[in-house]
Amino acid sequence: MIAIMFDLFEPLFADAVAREFAAGDLLFRAGDPVVSMILLRARQAELVRHTGHGLKMILQRAGPGHILAEASAWSDSYHCDAVVPEPRLAALLPRTVFLWRD
Structure with missing residues (x-):
């Protein structure tokens, strides 16, 4: 996600x-x-994919203020894993609320 968002x-x-x-x-x-x-x-948090050879690819390291995998809001399922390397606090918003429009 770009900073302006x-x-x-x-x-x-x-x-x-x-x-x-x-x-x-x-x-x-x-x-x-x-x-x-x-x-x-x-x-x-890290967005991660694993290759067929078992290698771990870190696609993104997201920090405070970032929404994880925001493009997934328009998908039925996630395309990667999200893992937290150390304890953290996050806010969870239902996808339907995120996508709701006036």
Whole structure:
């Protein structure tokens, strides 16, 4: 997500459910249905894919204020894993709320 978008999306998450994740937790896995959009409140998360050879490719390191895999809002399932290397706080917003329009 580009920096100019952060201020646009932050108000959507004002009433979102806060959740703490422990180091090593998966926020979602490739193939999981997209149910929630996740805004990081503290620290980092990594978007990861694994190759057929077992190599781990880090697609993105997202930090505070980033929405993880925001393009997934328009997909039925995630295309990568999201893992947290250390404890962090995130806000979860239902996908339907994220996509709702007046």
